Structure formats: C-alpha cells, structure tokens
Amino acid sequence: MARILRVAAAQLGPNHLDTPREDILDRIIKLLQAAFQKGAQLVVFPETALTTFFPRYRLEDVPQSDQYFEDGSTLLTSARTRPIFDEAARLGLDVCLGFAEKSTEGGQRRQHNSCVYYSARRGDILAKYRKIHLPGTLQPFEDADAINQLEKLWFSPGDLGFTAFRAPGLIPNTTKLSVGGDGVNNNGNARDDSRGDPIMGMMICNDRRWAESWRCYGLQGAEVILCGYNTTAWAPDLCGKVEMQQTYEESEEESMFQHRLVMTANSYMNSCFSISAAKSGVEDGKYGLIRGSMIVSPDGYVLAEAKTKGDEVIFAELDLDDCLPGKSMVSLLSQAMTDYSP
Template structure:
C-alpha cells in the first residue's frame, strides 16, 4: 500500500536579538509559499523559530525576557504568528512550529505544535524534556552560554504519538474497519515530535516507535562551538563546528534506522548578531538511515523530499519486530536510574 507524501524542513537563518517577530514570520511565509509550489504536505520549522536563541543570553529583566515568549493557551491566535497558521490552512499545508511558551501560571516551556491544515487546529503539542546547559552563566566572559535550565521547565506532556489526517489517500478509518481486519500500516500517518537535545536520547525515539511512529519531526538550535559545555579536547572553531554537524547527522540517521521511521530535522542556523554561530544540516532521513535531502546553506532554505511511509514496514516487521525480539525483562535500569552507577572496584 503506497502512502506517499512530499515533506519539507524549513531551515531558518540568522535572527538577531532585535529582529522583530513579524519580520521572522514574513520569512516563514515565504518558505511556506515555496513549499506550496512544490506540493509539500508537511513543513517543519525549527526550535524557537520566532526569535534569536535567547537562552545564550543572561536577561535579568522579566519584562525583556517575556518578549521572547508566546503567551496564552493557543499559539494560533498569537497576533504576530496568526498569519502563518492562517496561510498554512489556506494552502493546505500542515506545519510544525517551535516557540518559547509562557503558560498562564508563568511557567516557561520550550514548545512545538503540530497544526493540521485540514482540521484547522493544533493536533498535538510537545514540550522539550531534555533541557541542556546550565542555570547560571559561565564565569568566563568568552564562553557561549546555554541557559535553557534557567528559562524553561522540563516538558510535562511526555512522548505522545498522534495521527495526522489528510496526508495520504485512502487511509483506513475506524468507522470503515471490518471485524478481524488488520489496520497496521494502513491508517493516517503516525507522528512524533521532539525538540533539539531530545534527538540525542534514544529513549525518546523508542517510546514513539513503541506507538508505531512512522515520521518523527524536530527542530533544533545547535551551537557550532560550545566548548564550555562539551568539555572535550581543545578544538579550533572549525573543528568544533564539523564535530557538531557530524553528531547532529549521526543521531538522526542512527535513530531513524533503529526505530524504522522517517525523520525531518529543521535548523535555526547562521551567525546571529554577527557572532553566535549555529549549525545548519536540516535533513530528511529514511527508515534505513539514509539522508534523502539535506540543507546546502546556513540561510533560509526549504529542504524537500518525497517519502513513502510504506517503507517503514520492513524495519518494523523484520529487523525490529519488537513483538518477537524485545526482551523487556532485561531493561530494568532504563526507567529506574538516572546517573551512572559503576560496578564495585576489583
């Protein structure tokens, strides 16, 4: 059963501290219109798409900090961002948008939503769980900070897979299923969302794959030279950036293969404020771990590929047939322990 979709990552280049959200949204709309011209059905925008990646800055003023967040329960009604959702609906394109969310009780989350054009509403919201970095800035004034732990609370929505309607023709629906009929691989696409650092944690992918996820999407803001956080051997800025890009590709390709799913990653990249370097590397990867399409720049760029969700069946039913091969009686430490506990010394 063919289940073909044209999908895209909408990579976004440099955004400075003073760049207005409306100016960013205008750039997103341009990418969306380009996607419409290429018959794209799903566009994935980056993590914290609407502003510069402000967690690299110490912002003591709450009033100033709140400018980088979206407020209220419904992002689709945010004055600056509403035109993007309205246009997505008009063009018939589903979008994934990452943003900084401030809830009514004042909690900050690093969030993304999946907006369905056919249904005209948000189908699912995800809040980033694996927050990297520190709560306090480094003493070294030359250090590039990562203060997500200061500005955000770990996500509380878990890894909930969901189905996206209107993507594939002749998708089997609940009301049409005959008694005893197998519907595996025949329904609307099963989706999962992550954000940036989550992509490095295999547990996140595996929870989605245990729900049958066929397409996992995520945006990221990844520094090209975060030496104070990595703590690795001394590297030149060029070497550090090459390493960061390698690891970004590695985790996407490996996890797509190990979980037999397609994946789309979208980077917020470029040289913010002329000095803060973020890697590109937005990519669309197959269930066999192959890169189908990848960004060639560190600017605004649409990365497009045609995929067939039927291709996930080989991995899910052969190589990684969980029902036959998983041995959950041996995995106890996975959900019982956080830090490393070494065996006793000899």
C-alpha cells in the first residue's frame, strides 16, 4: 500500500511588537482549522510564529523582552500557547511550531530559537529542535536606520543536533519496527524501514542554506523536512556592496530565488519532501519578510506555493514511496564507496 501523508504549510502574515498574543493565537487557530478543512494531517508554522521577529532589535529597544519567550517545558499548559495544542488535539492534527524558547539549565538562563513537533496521536510534544546556524551580527550597526539581524545576541546556538524522528499515527498499516536478533519484526515479516511511520526532520530558517543540515537528516533516512522561516526581503547593511545597490524589489526577488533554490535542490539531493512555512509581509512598519511557503517533492518540484504575503494555508498530498528511488541510489553509492579500496 502507498504511504500517503496529507500536509499543509500555514504561512503567517506579519506580527508586530504590539500585536496582542490573543490576536496571534486566534489567527493560528484559524489556520489550523483551514488546514483541517483541506484534509491535512500535519501543519507546519513559521519560525517565531508567536511574535514579531524581535531579534532584529537591540536589547535595549525591547525592554519587556521576556514576554516574547516561552518556557519550552510548559507549552502544553501555559495560557500563552495551550490553545494551539488544544485545538490541534481536537482536530487530530500534528503541528510543527516555531517559537523563542527560554530555559534554565545548570542554574543559567538560556535562550534559543526553537521549534517543536506535537503529535496528536501521542497528545504530547514528540521532538524539539533548536536553531544551529544563527545568522547576522553580534553587535548592531552604528547607523540607526540600518536593518539589523542580531540572533547571535539574543540566542545561543542550538545544542540538540539534527535528530530525525518518526511521527506515529499518520499512516495506517505501517510496519512495526521492533525486531529480534534475527531481523524479523514482531508481526513475522522481515524488517522494512521504508514501510514504517514517516521519518521527519526539523530545521529553522538559515539552517536550510547549509548542506550539512540536510545531509545529517538524509543519512538518517528522513522523508519529510519541516522548516519555518522569517527571511528578510531587504537588509542591505547585512548583504554587502552589490546588494546595497539593489532596489527593494530586486533584493526581495533575489531572496525568493535563493529560498526556492535551497528548498528544491536539497529536497532533490536528499530524496525527501520538504515543507517550508514563512512569516511574511512588513512587520513593525519597516521590516519586510519574503513569502514563499512551499511544499517540494523528492524530485525538486514545487507541489504547492503561497501566493500572498498574508495568512495562507497551502496543501499537498505526499506519497512517501516517491522518496525510495533516490534513497535506494544513495544507499547503493554509499555501499560502493564502502567496498572500494584503492
């Protein structure tokens, strides 16, 4: 039987520093409901979905910064986030959600740009990822009008690695994976990982631009990569001499080209589907973010793509068996390299 998975990317329009959390939650819940109406089983939301992209600001410009962070251990119970997961549970939807995480480890406050995977089947958070490739600068530019990218100032690099995981309950009749020493499943069949629950991997924004992010997941057999992002449409101070000569429209077009390039090329090279979800539009009256939420096939084709810069749900039906031809070739090449001895 084909392993069919129905997925959605939930693009968000802009959030602002003064946007009430209640308004953001209401929009996220409406997007969940819209994805459910389309038939989705899994919904991917953007990076920092619950807030504006505040790491563009200097610390002193956001005196109440703590309100933009969530305790990763209380997402399912906090009034600030619980409505999302309650609605996901009611609808039976898995959710990948990006947020700014605060934690206390070893007695020290730590902050990460994070996302979690919520499993409706388990009724719990199944996996968490912390962004590794933090872009931008540690110090703001001297020019008061410059557009900064200060994630290195606000966040610590991720420390959880690129760890793939299986998401249960999405595809019926998957092969059980518990095996004995003879390599036989508990249902009496030979083990076949390609018939099991879908293998997922998560990354955030700038991670998608680095080959190792994808390859770490590809070597673990990942079939679906989930990626939320907030990508600037215009930041000439960050981008160098050539980009400083571009118009806003030219810069935005180039950012869209590069986003589509990394999603399609890496999906093809690792023979996996990918789902990317943007926060888009102009935040806080000044800071433009590209759209481009898309779902890509293992052959590098765009199956669905957002058409607006606002709240929008895109949907696609994935046949995970489409990952097999490319993964089989990679496996054969890897074995050939292992067997080769000069």
